[in-house]
Amino acid sequence: MRNAPRPTIVSEVEHDGSPAAADDGASPRLTLMQRQALRGLAKQARKRPGEPLSPADWESYWRFGSNPSTRAFKRILRAIPSSPRCGYCGAPFGGVGARVVGPLGYRPSRKNPNLCGVCVEMAPPGGMTLEVGVLFADLRGFTSESELQTPLQVSATLRRFYAHAEKVLFPEALIDKLIGDEVMALYVPPLVVPGVHDVDDEVRRHIAEVMLDHTRQLLERAGYGSAAGPELAIGIGIDFGEAFVGNIGDTAVHDFTAVGDVVNTASRLQSHAAGGEVVLSERVARLLSVPVGVPELLELRGKQAPVEARRVRWFADPSGRDGPSQHADPP
Numbered sequence: 089m090r091n092a093p094r095p096t097i098v099s100e101v102e103h104d105g106s107p108a109a110a111d112d113g114a115s116p117r118l119t120l121m122q123r124q125a126l127r128g129l130a131k132q133a134r135k136r137p138g139e140p141l142s143p144a145d146w147e148s149y150w151r152f153g154s155n156p157s158t159r160a161f162k163r164i165l166r167a168i169p170s171s172p173r174c175g176y177c178g179a180p181f182g183g184v185g186a187r188v189v190g191p192l193g194y195r196p197s198r199k200n201p202n203l204c205g206v207c208v209e210m211a212p213p214g215g216m217t218l219e220v221g222v223l224f225a226d227l228r229g230f231t232s233e234s235e236l237q238t239p240l241q242v243s244a245t246l247r248r249f250y251a252h253a254e255k256v257l258f259p260e261a262l263i264d265k266l267i268g269d270e271v272m273a274l275y276v277p278p279l280v281v282p283g284v285h286d287v288d289d290e291v292r293r294h295i296a297e298v299m300l301d302h303t304r305q306l307l308e309r310a311g312y313g314s315a316a317g318p319e320l321a322i323g324i325g326i327d328f329g330e331a332f333v334g335n336i337g338d339t340a341v342h343d344f345t346a347v348g349d350v351v352n353t354a355s356r357l358q359s360h361a362a363g364g365e366v367v368l369s370e371r372v373a374r375l376l377s378v379p380v381g382v383p384e385l386l387e388l389r390g391k392q393a394p395v396e397a398r399r400v401r402w403f404a405d406p407s408g409r410d411g412p413s414q415h416a417d418p419p
Contacts, residue, residue, distance in 0.1 A: 118193070118209060119191070119192055119193035119205075119206075120192065120193075121192040121193045121194070121206055122193045122205065122206050122209050122210075125206050125209075125210050126209065126210060128152060128158075129141070129145075129148065129149060129152045129210050132148045132151060132152040132155075133145040133148035133149075134148075141212040141213065142212060142213065142214075143212060143213055143214030143215070143216070143334075144212075145212040146212055146214070146215060146216040146333075146334065147216070147278075149210065149211060149212055150276060150277075150278035150279065151278055151283075152210075153176070153278070153279060154278045154279050154282035154283065155282070156282075159259065159282065161177075162177050162178050162258075162259055163178075163259070165177055165178045165179045165180070165189065165194070166178035166254075166258055166259070168180050168184075168185035168188065168189065169182075169183045169184060169185050170182045170183035170184070170185055171247060171250050171251050171254060172202075172247075172250055172254075172266060173254055173258075173263075174194065174196075174202070174203050174204035174206075174207055175202045175203055175262055175263030175264055175265075175266075175273075176203050176204070176207040176262050176263075177194070177204060177206065177207050178254070178258050178259070179194035179204045179206070180194075181195065181196055181204075192206075193205045193206045193209075194206055197209075199335075199343065199344065200343050200344045200345070202263060202264065202265060202266055203344055207344075208344055211334070211335060211344055212334075213335060214334055214335060215332055215333050215334015215335055215336070216332070216333060216334060217330055217331070217332050217333075217348075218276070218277065218287070218330070218331070218333060219277065219287050219292070219328065219329060219330050219331075220274050220275055220276050220277070220328070220329075220330075220331050220333060220346060220350065221274070221275030221280075221295045221296065221298075221299045221326065221327070221328045221372075222272070222273070222274060222275070222326065222327050222328070222331070222346065222350050222351050222353075222354035223257075223261065223271075223272070223273040223275070223299055223302065223303070223324065223325070223326045223354065224270060224271070224272050224273075224324065224325045224326075224354050224355050224357075224358035225253065225270065225271045225273075225303075225306060225322055225323070225324045225358070226269060226270045226271075226322065226323050226324075226358055226359075226361075227245070227249055227269040227270070227320060227321065227322060228321035228322065228323050228362065228363040229321055229363070230245070230268075230269040231269075245320070246268075246269065248319070248320065249269070249271070249310075249320055249322075250266060250271070252306060252309040252310055252320075253271045253273070253306065255309060256302050256305045256306045256309060257271075257273050257302055257306075259279070260275060260279060260280045260298050260302070261273040261274060261275050261279075261280075261302065262274045262275075262276055262279060264344070264345050264346060265345070270358075272351075272355075273302075274331075274333065274346050275295050275298065275299055275328075276333065277291055277295065280294065280295050280298055281294060281295070289375075292328065292375050293375045293376070293377065295328065295375075296328060296372050296375035296376055297375075297376065297377070299326050299328070299372070300326070300366070300368070300372075300376065300380065300400075303324045303326065303366045303400075304366075304402060306322065306324065307322060307324070307364060307366075307402065307403065310322050312364050312402070312403040313402070313403040318363065318364065318403075321363030321364070322363060322364070323358055323359075323361030323362055323363055323364075323365055323367075324358060324361055324365070324366045324367070325354050325355065325356070325357030325358025325359070325360070325361055325366070325367050325368070326354055326357070326366065326367075326368045326369070326372055327350050327353045327354040327357060327368070327369040327371065327372060328350065328369070328371055328372050328375065329348070329349065329350035329353075329371065330348060330349075330350060331346040331347060331348035331350050331351055332346065332347050332348055333345075333346045352390065353369060353388065353391075353395065354369075356386075356388040356389055356390070356391070356395075357369060357386070357388070357395075357397055359389075360386055360388075360397075360399075361399075364401060364402075364403050365399060365400065365401050366381075366399075366400040366401075367386075367397050367398070367399050367400075368380075368381065368397065368398050368400065369395065369396070369397055370383075370395075370396035370397060370398065373398045380398065380400050381398030381399050381400040382398060382399050382400075383396065383397075383398055384396075384397060384398070384399060385397075
């Protein structure tokens with residue numbers, strides 16, 4: 089198997105990594121759980137007591153998040169109701185669960201409300217460049233349908249959508265964004281394949297297979313393939329490639345996210361997917377053991393040349409709208 093170059097680790101955030109600089113969005117002091125998590129990460133990174141984390145510790149962060157004890161604790165958090173949840177550990181932000189784990193630090197961080205204060209405060213400053221899978225899923229026609237619904241009905245629709253995404257994407261994916269009617273998920277190699285140190289062709293192939301399987305599961309949970317038909321019209325785009333993953337922004341408020349061409353491409357591909365469709369890049373398709381979809385060239389906003397992609401539709405649309413997508417990039 090061919091080994092890829094080691095990930096590039098860089099600093100984009102001025103942050104000394106000390107508890108004084110930490111902020112969970114509600115209190116200047118770290119909770120007991122946050123301190124314990126930081127101690128565990130420091131041990132993983134082989135830091136001396138009191139030694140701050142640095143941008144070079146991102147590999148340790150991913151390994152710590154994928155070790156057996158951490159993954160077991162995440163399963164416990166995901167079993168506590170209810171949505172929405174931390175996109176990394178699955179801690180509940182709503183319902184009874186939020187009242188139980190919130191005081192421990194598992195509440196939305198103001199640095200990224202899609203992640204909890206524990207996961208955000210554990211993250212070293214800066215970030216690292218590595219190969220990741222990116223998935224965007226969007227509710228088709230949501231804006232126009234919302235005009236005919238009450239705010240309560242709109243909220244209920246979004247909760248169902250988020251709940252489906254959480255059930256399918258955890259624990260392999262990190263749900264980076266919940267943007268209105270859209271979900272963005274990252275497939276970071278150490279989280280998908282615990283213990284992996286180098287991203288080789290076998291790891292890439294596994295991640296591609298997991299991503300494709302997740303797209304089908306997400307559509308099935310939304311009702312595609314059932315006798316009743318879909319309750320939600322979901323279009324999905326996926327890609328795989330290099331991205332900078334980490335803390336983007338300044339010291340006080342930064343976003344734990346991924347940036348790069350692979351993120352933009354996945355988003356643009358998603359905009360070309362009709363309800364019930366998955367549009368994947370050719371570089372994802374080449375990783376799959378079994379070819380899927382219909383090849384086509386797509387004009388993507390911001391791209392100078394057409395992009396090779398494949399359109400997958402597993403389920404017939406009961407409304408009869410099962411032809412090629414006419415959805416284009418927004419102007």
